[in-house]
Amino acid sequence: MSQPQEPQLPQDEVPESAVRRRMLKSFGWFALAAAIPVGIYEWITHSPRAQGIAKPFRKVLDANEQVARTYFSNTNLVKTFPAERAARQARINGYEGIKTPLADDWQLQVDRPNNQPLLLSMDAIKALPKYELIYEFKCIEGWSQIQHWGGARLSDFLAKHNLGTRSGNAPSPDNTHDLFRYVGMETPDKGYYVGIDLESALHPQTLLAYELNGQPISAQHGAPVRLIIPVKYGVKNLKRIGRIFFSDDRPRDFWAERGYDYYVGL
Amino acid sequence: MKRIIHKHPLAIRWFHWINFPVLFVMIWSGLLIYWAYDPYKIQLGDYTLVSFFPNGFYKFLHVPFRLAEGMAWHWVFMWLFMLNGLLYIAYTFASGEWRHLVPDQNSFREAIQVTLYDLGLRKEQPPFIKYNGAQKIAYFSIMLMGVGSVLTGFAIYKPTQFYWLTALLGGYEAARLEHFILTIGYVLFFFIHVGQVIRAGWQNFQSMVTGFEVIKPNADDRPKVSEPTDDQPAGPTEPQPIQPALS
Numbered sequence: 487m488s489q490p491q492e493p494q495l496p497q498d499e500v501p502e503s504a505v506r507r508r509m510l511k512s513f514g515w516f517a518l519a520a521a522i523p524v525g526i527y528e529w530i531t532h533s534p535r536a537q538g539i540a541k542p543f544r545k546v547l548d549a550n551e552q553v554a555r556t557y558f559s560n561t562n563l564v565k566t567f568p569a570e571r572a573a574r575q576a577r578i579n580g581y582e583g584i585k586t587p588l589a590d591d592w593q594l595q596v597d598r599p600n601n602q603p604l605l606l607s608m609d610a611i612k613a614l615p616k617y618e619l620i621y622e623f624k625c626i627e628g629w630s631q632i633q634h635w636g637g638a639r640l641s642d643f644l645a646k647h648n649l650g651t652r653s654g655n656a657p658s659p660d661n662t663h664d665l666f667r668y669v670g671m672e673t674p675d676k677g678y679y680v681g682i683d684l685e686s687a688l689h690p691q692t693l694l695a696y697e698l699n700g701q702p703i704s705a706q707h708g709a710p711v712r713l714i715i716p717v718k719y720g721v722k723n724l725k726r727i728g729r730i731f732f733s734d735d736r737p738r739d740f741w742a743e744r745g746y747d748y749y750v751g752l
Numbered sequence: 753m754k755r756i757i758h759k760h761p762l763a764i765r766w767f768h769w770i771n772f773p774v775l776f777v778m779i780w781s782g783l784l785i786y787w788a789y790d791p792y793k794i795q796l797g798d799y800t801l802v803s804f805f806p807n808g809f810y811k812f813l814h815v816p817f818r819l820a821e822g823m824a825w826h827w828v829f830m831w832l833f834m835l836n837g838l839l840y841i842a843y844t845f846a847s848g849e850w851r852h853l854v855p856d857q858n859s860f861r862e863a864i865q866v867t868l869y870d871l872g873l874r875k876e877q878p879p880f881i882k883y884n885g886a887q888k889i890a891y892f893s894i895m896l897m898g899v900g901s902v903l904t905g906f907a908i909y910k911p912t913q914f915y916w917l918t919a920l921l922g923g924y925e926a927a928r929l930e931h932f933i934l935t936i937g938y939v940l941f942f943f944i945h946v947g948q949v950i951r952a953g954w955q956n957f958q959s960m961v962t963g964f965e966v967i968k969p970n971a972d973d974r975p976k977v978s979e980p981t982d983d984q985p986a987g988p989t990e991p992q993p994i995q996p997a998l999s
Contacts (some may be wrong), residue, residue, distance in 0.1 A: 492881050496758045497967070505754050505966060508981045510963035518767075521774040523989055539787065550827060558913045565915060567782035622924055624911070628789030671971045717912050745820030747827065 487622060497699070538745030551683075551749035558751070560685045564716035567620045572634035576698055578706045579625060582740060583678025584726050588705060592674065595730035596649060604647060608710050612693050614638035619691055619714065624752060626719040626741070635714045636697030641688045650684055650732055657688060670737025671713060674728030681737030682715065682722055688750060691716045719750045756964040759882065764849060765960060767840040774836060775938065777829045778901075784822025785814045792932060804932075830905065837898045852882040853892055857879055858886035870951075894941055897934050904931040 497558075530544070536544035571574070594611070597605040617639055624630045645656040651664045658664070669687045672679035686692065695714040696703060703709045708725025715722055721741045733735070742748040760768075772880050783805075792804040817864045844850040862885025868874035877884065883891065906926035907918040921927040949957050 492856075493848070495882055498756050498964075499753045500756055502754050505756065507961050508964070513958075516961045519769070539820060539824045543828055546828040547824060548832075554910070554913075558910070562915060563917070565911050593854065624924065626823075628785065628928065629791075706783065739830070740912050741820075745824065747823060752910060 488524065507607075512658070524704075526564065537743050547749070550747070554749060554751050555683065555685070560689060560717075562609045564621045564691050564752075567622070567632050569618075569620055569634055569641050571632045572620050573631050574699070574701060576623075576633045577625075577629070577631050579627075579720065581706070582672030583675060583724070584705065584708065585677065586675055588709065588726065589674065592710060592728075594711065594727060595729045596647065597650065598650065598654070601654070602708070604649075606647075608696065609695065609710055611643065614642045616697075617693060619693055619695075619716070621691070621716050623723075624719055624745065626721050626750065634699050635693060635695040636700065637693040637695035637711070637714065639690060640659070640692045640694055640715075641690060643694055644688070649730075651689070657684075666732035668732070668733045668737055670731045670733055671724045671727050672729050673724065673726050676728075678724060679738055679739050680713075680722045681733075681739045681742070681748070682718065682725045683749065683751075684732075686715060686717050689715070689717050717752050719752065721746065722750060755967045757967055758965050759959045761847065761849065762963060763843050763847070764840075765963060767836055767843065768951050770832075770836050771840075774829055774832045777825055779831055779935055779938060781822040781829070783813070784818040785813055785826060786932065787822075788819040788980035792929065804936075826983055827909075832881070833898075837895075841895065853888060853895075855885065855888040855892055859888045860948060861885065863889050890945075892939065896939070897937055897941075901934045904928075904934065907931075922954060 493546045530540050533540040533542055535541065539547075594606040595610075596606065598604060602735065615638065616632070616636055618636045618653075619632045622630045623633045641657070648654055648656050648668065650657045650666055651661075653664050654667065655664065665684050667684060668681050669684055670679065670681050693714040696709075696710050698704070698707055706724075708727075711727055712725040713723050713727060714716065736748065739748055786804075790804060792887055793800050795803040803879050844853060862878045862880070865874060866884045866886040869877040873890045880887075903917060904921060904927045906919050908924060908931060911918040911924050911927075918924055918927055921930060955965050
């Protein structure tokens with residue numbers, strides 16, 4: 487192909503009155519069009535609010551979630567790192583739900599449909615295979631840090647205790663219609679709570695974590711057991727889990743109620 | 753009678769003016785997000801030359817504690833930004849408008865000459881048809897930067913889904929920095945662009961609204977290419993029969 491030549495701009499001879507008319511017409515349309523962004527801004531800022539932000543925003547964020555859940559795969563693994571890259575001191579960034587000391591009689595409560603709640607001790611969680619995960623923890627504020635967690639896979643936990651399904655069987659990838667849409671978790675004092683789509687909860691890197699850098703996790707990191715879910719921002723990584731339940735409706739979510747996206751999938 | 757030159761097609765004017773408020777929203781909401789974790793600074797040794805950004809700057813613009821709001825604006829208007837950009841790129845290809853925009857081997861030399869002219873170090877600016885070399889480079893770069901913002905944006909928006917993209921850009925933290933630098937680039941471009949538009953004067957500015965410029969009969973301030981190229985095919989349409997120059 488030969489070197490493309492830049493074409494000359496087309497020219498016209500027009501009467502002076504036509505020039506003035508076209509100019510007025512263009513600027514008229516321009517002024518009218520300029521009202522559109524102003525109108526959109528007024529519409530958004532004067533809309534009723536839905537969970538801490540304007541309703542139009544909430545609707546698009548929820549649509550973004552549908553895009554993610556429809557088109558994105560849930561089998562992509564989060565990048566992992568060698569243990570020596572992990573931060574010695576994992577950052578602590580919030581105390582909601584863990585402001586009071588942990589009760590001595592702590593037990594993990596798991597609600598089951600048509601059944602008594604399951605009450606479990608740490609031994610039940612530690613009985614499951616232990617996994618180590620060294621990954622880049624990502625906070626919704628924008629910072630990230632490589633951290634080294636250890637614990638049981640949430641998917642193993644759900645399978646072991648036949649949780650997350652309407653039938654009361656273990657979750658099966660072949661029968662996704664049997665799964666509830668969401669899992670909810672909250673701290674014993676109900677001061678912090680999250681809702682998570684079940685696909686993300688079943689992700690192979692989602693852990694019920696009880697170790698940090700090979701040591702039992704401290705109270706400030708969420709002892710005795712916390713959620714580590716690498717496919718979400720830190721806001722979903724609930725500390726000191728008190729209760730787990732399943733639902734087809736969105737469980738309430740602490741930060742979503744304060745205007746953040748509900749899904750926050752990474 | 754007046755002689756007018758058709759400078760900007762209607763579609764280009766729409767893309768340009770839609771991009772203005774949309775990019776403004778993206779930059780503004782980006783600032784609301786960046787405030788929540790704002791580590792970037794330019795340092796000379798231990799001396800901080802520029803900090804992004806000082807507290808007074810945030811306070812003056814009422815930025816603090818609006819992360820959730822910023823994310824909402826950012827994740828809604830990103831669709832408009834991408835859609836407008838994609839349509840723009842598609843249009844410039846389909847219409848042949850890209851021939852006015854993409855720099856060629858002369859553009860860099862021209863850009864230096866234009867800069868010298870702008871600084872008053874050169875008497876005449878080199879001839880051009882629609883955009884001079886400096887404009888071509890600037891406008892083409894800003895388009896590439898838009899592509900870069902979308903790519904770095906997705907690398908930090910969905911780093912697990914687009915793990916290959918995040919890795920390609922040097923990791924999550926690197927992609928966030930790149931996204932930020934591109935934004936600073938838009939802001940710098942904006943100030944230079946507005947300054948140059950003011951310098952170029954009313955005829956040039958109004959052509960972005962009306963599409964045409966009136967050519968003054970005598971004072972021809974519009975540099976012409978030295979050799980008339982009327983015999984070139986006009987655009988990417990069917991090659992037209994070569995016409996002898998009218999005399």
